[in-house]
Amino acid sequence: MTLANLKSRLEQPSFPAEIYTLDNGLTVIFQQTTSPVVAVDVWARAGAIAEPDAWAGIAHFLEHMIFKGTEQLPPGSFDYVIERYGGMTNAATSHDYAHFFINTTATHLPETLPYLAELLLNAAIADEEFDRERDVVLEEIRQAEDDPDWLGFQALSELVFQHHPYGRPILGTPDHLLKLLPEEMRAFHRRHYQPENLTVVIVGDTPRDSTLALVEDLFGSFAPPPPFPDLNIAAEPPIVGIRRSHWQLPRLELARLMLGWIGPGADRLSDAYGLDLLSVVLAGGRSSRLVRELREERHLVQDISSSFSLQRDSSLFTITAWLEPQYLDQVEARIGDCLSELSSTLIPENELNRVKRQLCNDFSFSTETSSQLAGLYGYYSTIAQPEVSVTYPQRIDTLQPEMLQALASQYLSPYHYAAVVLTRAPGNDDI
Amino acid sequence: MSSSLTRDRNHLKVHRTVLGNGMTVLTVENPTADIVSGRIFIRVGTRYEQAAQAGITHMLMSVLTRGTQQLSSMEIAEQIESVGAGLGTDSATDYSLVNLKTVSNDFSEILNLAADIMRSPSFPESEVELERRLTLQGLRSMQEQPFSIAQRQLRQAMYGDHPYALSALGYEDSIQQLTRTDLETHHQAYFRPDNVVVSIVGRITQEQSIALVEEAFGDWKNPDTARLEPPILPELTPQPQRIITEQDTQQAILILGYLAPPVGSPDYTTLRLINSHLGNGLSSRLFVELREKQGLAYDVSTVFPTRVLPSQFLAYIGTAPMNVAIALAGLRQEVERLCTTSLTDEELQVAKSKYLGQYALGKQTNAQIAQIYGWYETLGTGIHYDEQFQDDFAAVTSEDVQAVANRYFIEPYVSLVGPKEAIGMAE
Numbered sequence: 099m100t101l102a103n104l105k106s107r108l109e110q111p112s113f114p115a116e117i118y119t120l121d122n123g124l125t126v127i128f129q130q131t132t133s134p135v136v137a138v139d140v141w142a143r144a145g146a147i148a149e150p151d152a153w154a155g156i157a158h159f160l161e162h163m164i165f166k167g168t169e170q171l172p173p174g175s176f177d178y179v180i181e182r183y184g185g186m187t188n189a190a191t192s193h194d195y196a197h198f199f200i201n202t203t204a205t206h207l208p209e210t211l212p213y214l215a216e217l218l219l220n221a222a223i224a225d226e227e228f229d230r231e232r233d234v235v236l237e238e239i240r241q242a243e244d245d246p247d248w249l250g251f252q253a254l255s256e257l258v259f260q261h262h263p264y265g266r267p268i269l270g271t272p273d274h275l276l277k278l279l280p281e282e283m284r285a286f287h288r289r290h291y292q293p294e295n296l297t298v299v300i301v302g303d304t305p306r307d308s309t310l311a312l313v314e315d316l317f318g319s320f321a322p323p324p325p326f327p328d329l330n331i332a333a334e335p336p337i338v339g340i341r342r343s344h345w346q347l348p349r350l351e352l353a354r355l356m357l358g359w360i361g362p363g364a365d366r367l368s369d370a371y372g373l374d375l376l377s378v379v380l381a382g383g384r385s386s387r388l389v390r391e392l393r394e395e396r397h398l399v400q401d402i403s404s405s406f407s408l409q410r411d412s413s414l415f416t417i418t419a420w421l422e423p424q425y426l427d428q429v430e431a432r433i434g435d436c437l438s439e440l441s442s443t444l445i446p447e448n449e450l451n452r453v454k455r456q457l458c459n460d461f462s463f464s465t466e467t468s469s470q471l472a473g474l475y476g477y478y479s480t481i482a483q484p485e486v487s488v489t490y491p492q493r494i495d496t497l498q499p500e501m502l503q504a505l506a507s508q509y510l511s512p513y514h515y516a517a518v519v520l521t522r523a524p525g526n527d528d529i
Numbered sequence: 530m531s532s533s534l535t536r537d538r539n540h541l542k543v544h545r546t547v548l549g550n551g552m553t554v555l556t557v558e559n560p561t562a563d564i565v566s567g568r569i570f571i572r573v574g575t576r577y578e579q580a581a582q583a584g585i586t587h588m589l590m591s592v593l594t595r596g597t598q599q600l601s602s603m604e605i606a607e608q609i610e611s612v613g614a615g616l617g618t619d620s621a622t623d624y625s626l627v628n629l630k631t632v633s634n635d636f637s638e639i640l641n642l643a644a645d646i647m648r649s650p651s652f653p654e655s656e657v658e659l660e661r662r663l664t665l666q667g668l669r670s671m672q673e674q675p676f677s678i679a680q681r682q683l684r685q686a687m688y689g690d691h692p693y694a695l696s697a698l699g700y701e702d703s704i705q706q707l708t709r710t711d712l713e714t715h716h717q718a719y720f721r722p723d724n725v726v727v728s729i730v731g732r733i734t735q736e737q738s739i740a741l742v743e744e745a746f747g748d749w750k751n752p753d754t755a756r757l758e759p760p761i762l763p764e765l766t767p768q769p770q771r772i773i774t775e776q777d778t779q780q781a782i783l784i785l786g787y788l789a790p791p792v793g794s795p796d797y798t799t800l801r802l803i804n805s806h807l808g809n810g811l812s813s814r815l816f817v818e819l820r821e822k823q824g825l826a827y828d829v830s831t832v833f834p835t836r837v838l839p840s841q842f843l844a845y846i847g848t849a850p851m852n853v854a855i856a857l858a859g860l861r862q863e864v865e866r867l868c869t870t871s872l873t874d875e876e877l878q879v880a881k882s883k884y885l886g887q888y889a890l891g892k893q894t895n896a897q898i899a900q901i902y903g904w905y906e907t908l909g910t911g912i913h914y915d916e917q918f919q920d921d922f923a924a925v926t927s928e929d930v931q932a933v934a935n936r937y938f939i940e941p942y943v944s945l946v947g948p949k950e951a952i953g954m955a956e
Contacts, residue, residue, distance in 0.1 A: 132561060135893060165811070167644035173820055182879050184886020186810060201890055220763040228569045233824030241827055241847050244675055348777050351669035384606035394602065397659060400666040420670070452611040459613030459632060466562050 124293035131424040136302030137468035139199040141476035144290035155270015158191040167219040204304035215316035228280040257516040289326040297473040297479040346523035353423040354520040361413030364482040377404040410481040434512035441507030444499035545946040551723030556738040557730040565636040565731030566895035567629035570907040573719035584699015595656035644745035683944035728903030730895040769940040781947025789842040792915035799933040850951035867934035
C-alpha cells in the first residue's frame with residue numbers, strides 16, 4: 099500500500115453535526131437536515147452501571163418515574179402534550195445509559211421541548227406515584243420472565259460479567275425493587291442527571307440559532323448534586339476455562355445454546371468493529387459460515403445468530419442457537435472449530451469484501467431518519483465521543499485479514515467462554 | 530389546533546403506471562439518501578387458503594429464495610449478500626411480499642434477481658424439506674409465547690371456517706402434507722403480472738424505475754386462464770365466548786375481541802379513531818386508566834389490523850394472575866364506555882392529531898413509503914386512499930364514534946392464557 103493510499107484510508111470523515119458544550123458542561127449536538135420530523139434525544143450517563151449494588155434496578159425504574167411529572171407537571175401531562183401535537187415520545191435504559199426522545203416538528207419544538215427539559219431536570223418522584231409505578235415495573239419483569247430468550251440472555255450476562263455491573267439485570271429484581279425508597283431514587287436522580295452527564299441531540303429541519311438558544315435556556319440551570327458515594331466499577335477479568343450454566347424451563351419447545359465472550363471497550367473502537375465484522379462472518383445471513391453449515395447443510399439448528407454489543411467498558415460477543423436438545427454438544431463443538439479456524443486461517447478476500455459491504459450498507463440503512471441519527475450521535479457521545487459515530491464505515495474498510503485473525507485469537511477463544519443451555523423441564527405434559 | 534405533521538405530506542409525488550402485461554408500478558423519487566427500497570406485492574395470502582393447505586403461502590414465499598432455474602439457494606444468498614443488499618420475502622393475511630433494499634447503484638441487479646425468483650423458482654426438493662422442518666419448528670416456537678397462543682385461539686373462535694382463522698404458518702398436519710407440486714400449483718395460480726404491484730421509492734427517477742421494471746418483468750406473460758379470485762366467504766356472525774388455555778406463566782394474557790369493519794368502509798375510519806383514543810401512545814385511555822392510574826400492566830393496548838375482509842378489534846393486557854378479574858372488568862368498561870359516553874371535543878381532537886401525527890411519522894423511510902402506497906394499491910383502495918383516509922379521519926365526529934361503538938362493541942370474545950389462579954378469576 100502506498101503512503102498516499104494509506105493516508106486517504108485513515109482520514110476521518112467530517113462529522114456532519116455541530117457539537118457545543120454549554121457553560122455548565124452539558125453537550126449539545128445539532129444537525130439541520132431536510133426532514134420535517136425533528137428528533138430530540140437526551141442521553142444520560144445514568145444507566146444500570148451507575149447503580150450502587152443495593153439499588154439494582156433503580157436506573158430503569160427512574161426512567162419510568164421521570165414520566166410521572168414534576169411539581170409543575172402532573173403525571174401524564176408530558177405524554178399528553180407531545181401526542182396532542184402529533185408527536186411521539188419514549189425512553190430506554192441500558193447499562194451505560196438512559197435516554198429519552200421525542201419526535202415532533204419544527205413548529206411544535208418550542209411547545210414540547212420545555213416539557214421534556216422540565217421532566218428530566220425536576221422529576222418529582224412523588225411517594226404515591228412511586229408505589230404505583232413499581233407495580234408497572236414488576237409487571238414488566240413478569241412479562242420478561244415468560245420469554246425464554248430473555249431469561250437465557252440474562253443468565254449469560256451474569257455468567258460473563260461476574261464482577262462488572264454489566265452482569266446485572268437492567269430491570270432489577272422484585273426483591274431489590276420492593277426495598278427501594280423514593281428518597282433514594284431522588285438522590286440517584288439529582289446526582290446523575292447533571293449537565294456533565296447529559297447530551298441533548300436535535301436533528302431535523304429546525305432553524306439552528308433559535309433551536310440552540312432554546313436548548314441553552316431550558317438546560318442551563320441544574321440543582322446542585324447531593325453528596326453521593328463514588329462507585330468503583332471493577333474491570334472484568336478475562337474468562338478462564340468454560341463457565342457453564344444449565345436451566346430447565348417449563349413449556350420450552352426448542353433448546354437454546356447461548357455462548358458469550360468479553361470484547362474490548364469503546365476505547366478500542368477498531369478492535370470492537372473487528373469483532374462486529376467477525377460476528378457477521380460467523381452468522382450474518384445465509385452465506386455466513388455457521389448458518390450455512392449448521393442450518394442450511396447439516397440441519398442441526400433451527401436458527402443461529404451472532405451479535406456484538408458495543409459497551410463502554412467491555413463489550414459482549416454472543417452466539418445463540420435454537421435447536422433440538424440432542425444436537426447441543428455437536429453444535430457447540432462445531433462452533434469451537436469455526437473459532438479455531440478464524441484464529442488459524444486468514445479470511446479469504448472475497449468473503450471479507452462481502453461482509454464489509456454488508457456492514458457498511460447496514461450502517462447507511464440505519465441512518466435514514468432523524469431519530470436514527472440522533473440516537474447514533476447520543477449513544478457515542480455517552481460511551482465515547484460523538485465524532486467517532488460516523489467513522490464506522492471507514493474503520494470497517496481498513497480491517498485486514500491479519501488484524502481479524504489476531505482479534506479472533508485474542509478475544510474469541512474456543513477454550514475460554516461462558517455457555518448457557520436452556521432445555522425443557524421434565525413435567526407431566528411430557529408423557 | 531395549528532398544523533401538524535400530516536399536512537406536510539412529505540412533498541413527495543407518487544406515480545402509478547400499468548405495464549402492457551397488467552403489472553402495476555408505483556414510483557416515488559426521494560433523493561434524500563443513497564437508498565432504493567422496493568416492495569413487490571402479490572395478491573395471495575392466508576385469505577386465499579383452504580384449511581387442508583393452511584400455511585402454503587408462507588411456505589411458498591420462503592422456498593422462493595431457495596432456488597431458481599439458474600441459481601441455487603446459496604448462489605442467491607451470495608448474490609444478495611455480496612452487494613450488502615436486502616432481499617427477503619414475507620406473507621401476510623391479504624397479500625405476500627418480496628422486499629428489496631439496496632444502495633442506488635445495486636438496485637437494478639437486485640431487481641433482476643427478484644424477477645428471477647418470482648418468475649422461475651425451481652422448488653428444489655431438499656430445500657422444500659428444509660423449509661418444512663424450519664416451519665414445523667417455528668410452529669412449536671410460537672407455543673412458547675403466551676400472547677401468540679391467546680391471539681391464535683381467539684382468531685379461531687372468531688373466524689371459525691373463514692380463512693382469517695388460519696395460522697399464517699399453517700398447522701402441523703397441513704405442513705406435513707404439502708408437496709412440491711402443491712407449491713408449484715399455488716405459484717402458477719397467483720404469480721402472474723396482472724396480480725402483482727411493484728412499489729419503488731428512493732434515489733431513482735420515475736423513468737429509470739419504469740425502465741428497470743420493464744426490463745425485469747416486461748416480457749412476463751399472463752397465462753390464458755383468468756386470474757383466480759379469492760373464494761366468496763360466508764358472512765360472519767358474532768358468537769361471543771370464552772377461550773381459555775391454562776399455562777404455568779408469570780403473567781396472564783387477556784384479550785377482548787370484537788368483529789370489526791374492513792378497510793375502505795366508513796366505519797373503518799371511525800374505528801381507527803377509536804383505536805387511537807383507546808390504544809395509541811402513552812396518553813391513550815387504556816394506558817392512562819389501567820397502567821398509569823392502577824399499575825395493572827406494563828403492556829396494555831389495542832390492535833386493529835387493516836384487512837380487506839371483516840377485521841377484528843382487540844383490547845389486551847398482560848397482568849399478574851391475581852389481577853385478572855379487575856383487569857377484565859377494566860378493559861370491558863373502557864371499551865364499552867364509548868357506547869354510552871360521547872368523546873369530548875378535546876378527546877376527539879387529541880385522538881385525531883395523535884394518530885395523524887403517528888401516521889406521518891410512519892412514512893419516513895423509503896421502505897415505509899413504498900410499503901404504504903403498494904399496500905393501498907394491493908388492498909384495492911388505490912393510492913389516493915392515503916390522502917382520502919387522512920381527510921376522512923379528520924372529519925370523524927363524536928356522534929360517529931358513539932354509533933360505531935354501538936355497532937361493534939356488543940359482547941366481546943374473551944381469550945385468556947395463564948395459570949390456574951388466573952383462570953378461576955375470569956369466570
